Amino acid sequence: xxxxxLNDEVRLRSALAQALLTARAxxxxxxxxxxxxxxxxxxxxLAESHASVHTWPEAGVAEVDIYTCGPTTDPMAALEHLKHLxxxxxxxxxxLERDVHA
Numbered sequence: 001x002x003x004x005x006l007n008d009e010v011r012l013r014s015a016l017a018q019a020l021l022t023a024r025a026x027x028x029x030x031x032x033x034x035x036x037x038x039x040x041x042x043x044x045x046l047a048e049s050h051a052s053v054h055t056w057p058e059a060g061v062a063e064v065d066i067y068t069c070g071p072t073t074d075p076m077a078a079l080e081h082l083k084h085l086x087x088x089x090x091x092x093x094x095x096l097e098r099d100v101h102a
Contacts, residue, residue: 003057005086009034009042015085016042016053023078025051025068048073053082062086 005011013032020027026047034040042053049067056062064082066075076095083091 001060001062001086001088001090003038003060006055006057006060006062007034007038007040009040012040012053012055012086013042015082016044016051018085019078019082020044020046020051020066022081023066023068023074023076025073025078046073051078062088 009032013030017027017030025044028045028047030042030044032040032042038057040053040055044051046068048069051066052064054063064079066078068075076093079093082088
């Protein structure tokens with residue numbers, strides 16, 4: 001991924017918010033920080049749980065965590081929309097589903 005995108009706090013913050021709204025998540029608050037040398041960390045507190053993004057522009061990498069509870073949100077929709085908005089060309093993902101009846 002383009003290092004400029006991975007260093008763009010404003011663009012990443014907007015993309016994460018749009019992606020979470022696409023997934024029908026309720027954003028309670030967001031915090032982001034661009035580090036002096038390079039890299040951005042974002043955190044969104046959701047009514048359904050939370051999401052975070054950490055970037056390493058020098059490696060062309062972003063790590064994304066999206067945690068949601070309840071049947072109304074779609075974290076995979078958020079991930080796919082986020083990838084589209086930031087121009088991600090390669091990705092890996094792991095989906096963990098919690099069995100609330102266990």
